[in-house]
Amino acid sequence: MAKYLLLKHYRGAPAPANCDAPIDQWTPEEVSAHVKYMQDFAAKLETTGEFVDAQALAPEGTFVRYDGEGRPPVTDGPFPETKDLIAGWMVIDVDSYERALELAGELSAAPGPNGEPIHEWLELRPFMAAAPTITE
Amino acid sequence: MDEALLRSLTPGVLAVLVRRGADFAAAEDAVQEALVEAFHSWPADPPRDPKGWLVTVAWRKFLDATRADAARRRREDVVEAEVAPGPAADVDDTLQLYFLCAHPSLTPSSAVALTLRAVGGLTTRQIAQAYLVPEATMAQRISRAKRTVSGVRFDQPGDVATVLRVLYLVFNEGYSGDVDLAAEAIRLTRQLSASIDHPEVAGLLALMLLHHARRAARTAADGSLVPLADQDRSRWDTALIATGVEILQAALARDRLGEFQAQAAIAALHADAQDAADTDWVQIVEWYDELVRLTGSPVVRLNRAVAVGEADGPRAGLAALAELDPALPRYTAVSAYLHERDGDLPAAAKLYAEAARKASSLAEADHLTRQAARLNTRQP
Numbered sequence: 001m002a003k004y005l006l007l008k009h010y011r012g013a014p015a016p017a018n019c020d021a022p023i024d025q026w027t028p029e030e031v032s033a034h035v036k037y038m039q040d041f042a043a044k045l046e047t048t049g050e051f052v053d054a055q056a057l058a059p060e061g062t063f064v065r066y067d068g069e070g071r072p073p074v075t076d077g078p079f080p081e082t083k084d085l086i087a088g089w090m091v092i093d094v095d096s097y098e099r100a101l102e103l104a105g106e107l108s109a110a111p112g113p114n115g116e117p118i119h120e121w122l123e124l125r126p127f128m129a130a131a132p133t134i135t136e
Numbered sequence: 137m138d139e140a141l142l143r144s145l146t147p148g149v150l151a152v153l154v155r156r157g158a159d160f161a162a163a164e165d166a167v168q169e170a171l172v173e174a175f176h177s178w179p180a181d182p183p184r185d186p187k188g189w190l191v192t193v194a195w196r197k198f199l200d201a202t203r204a205d206a207a208r209r210r211r212e213d214v215v216e217a218e219v220a221p222g223p224a225a226d227v228d229d230t231l232q233l234y235f236l237c238a239h240p241s242l243t244p245s246s247a248v249a250l251t252l253r254a255v256g257g258l259t260t261r262q263i264a265q266a267y268l269v270p271e272a273t274m275a276q277r278i279s280r281a282k283r284t285v286s287g288v289r290f291d292q293p294g295d296v297a298t299v300l301r302v303l304y305l306v307f308n309e310g311y312s313g314d315v316d317l318a319a320e321a322i323r324l325t326r327q328l329s330a331s332i333d334h335p336e337v338a339g340l341l342a343l344m345l346l347h348h349a350r351r352a353a354r355t356a357a358d359g360s361l362v363p364l365a366d367q368d369r370s371r372w373d374t375a376l377i378a379t380g381v382e383i384l385q386a387a388l389a390r391d392r393l394g395e396f397q398a399q400a401a402i403a404a405l406h407a408d409a410q411d412a413a414d415t416d417w418v419q420i421v422e423w424y425d426e427l428v429r430l431t432g433s434p435v436v437r438l439n440r441a442v443a444v445g446e447a448d449g450p451r452a453g454l455a456a457l458a459e460l461d462p463a464l465p466r467y468t469a470v471s472a473y474l475h476e477r478d479g480d481l482p483a484a485a486k487l488y489a490e491a492a493r494k495a496s497s498l499a500e501a502d503h504l505t506r507q508a509a510r511l512n513t514r515q516p
Binding site for chain 2: 049053094129
């Protein structure tokens with residue numbers, strides 16, 4: 001009973017082990033198959049009672065910060081392509097870390113060119129849990 | 137309307153339906169529907185016999201659902217069974233429900249969800265909110281759990297230890313939502329203790345009551361954690377402590393020690409101390425030795441190292457700690473504390489900061505960061 005974030009990167013993760021081509025170089029059918037794989041994966045997690053959330057982020061982001069009383073916030077970005085860029089995430093609620101690894105591995109097998117799994121790197125991060133009542 | 141009273145009738149009503157021949161999954165759905173109807177109609181029109189009302193309505197819901205499902209193979213059998221009045225549910229039925237919902241074939245999260253719904257009478261929505269997952273996810277978790285146990289015979293004897301583990305999980309890892317899961321765990325454990333005479337059930341109930349008694353003192357007004365040693369003990373619930381101690385003493389007198397009784401004994405010794413300095417740490421170490429013997433758990437050994445540090449001094453605590461795996465959760469936090477007690481403040485500060493990075497809850501991480509900050513900014 002622990003929540004994990006499966007984080008998918010546009011940039012910043014190690015290169016996928018089995019796919020050099022960026023997704024816009026794939027065929028439309030390959031793109032569709034990739035998207036469908038992830039949708040089916042989420043749907044399957046709903047039936048197993050392990051799905052919490054899935055969201056995609058637009059690539060364009062802006063950094064914002066406070067700039068003093070009475071002044072509008074300062075903005076910055078977009079930043080050069082070396083920056084880490086998050087594409088989206090899935091949140092799962094599972095019984096064990098091992099189960100979270102298993103699911104992340106399965107999601108990473110989403111197909112790319114020629115229908116082959118691209119072995120994409122996903123970042124797995126545990127959520128902070130509630131503090132347990134009994135600790136001593 | 138007393139919601140707890142209504143929900144306390146759930147297992148008995150469910151058991152009547154199952155005894156009349158309804159399969160568990162369908163009966164459980166029907167009882168849920170009857171509970172929802174009771175929530176709506178009882179405030180204006182309270183029944184004279186609440187349980188009889190629930191049985192009647194749930195049975196009708198069950199028959200409606202069964203008739204609607206023409207493909208259901210057992211339809212004729214079930215309708216036939218309608219004429220036979222169900223026996224009044226006895227305590228054994230409630231116990232069987234606990235066993236079924238904590239069946240070893242279920243994962244912990246499934247067992248927790250099913251127990252809260254079928255025994256506790258909570259709605260899927262309430263359980264979903266309590267565990268911070270979407271309602272659809274929780275609905276699937278529960279229906280899968282029901283399918284998993286569908287082949288289990290209702291009258292099969294179960295293992296009370298699995299039930300206790302589920303109730304402990306509900307109590308200890310409960311999130312805070314609309315439903316007070318700690319109070320619900322206590323209610324369910326109390327109800328279980330009325331169904332079965334078992335010293336470990338009493339031990340778990342005592343453990344829960346003794347920890348629940350400290351609840352108000354455990355967090356500061358800003359939500360931050362207050363460690364046991366720093367808690368305002370005047371805010372502990374003395375009535376709850378007295379009840380917990382009484383239950384524990386009766387259980388211990390039976391001379392069938394188990395891990396929950398031993399844990400409760402440690403909690404009782406803390407409850408008995410006027411302040412942290414007044415604590416009988418020597419006796420607490422003895423109870424930890426019992427717990428190590430009973431469970432062999434590395435987490436217990438870690439807590440024992442803390443107690444040894446208090447009873448025999450921080451060096452002894454550090455020596456006990458050195459025998460353990462540094463990868464254990466909270467190992468670094470314990471090490472930080474013992475180093476501070478030993479006067480090695482620079483090492484303690486570094487360890488507190490490291491422990492904060494390893495903490496699995498935000499409240500603990502913040503607490504440990506404050507400990508590091510306190511040592512790092514102290515006046516020389």
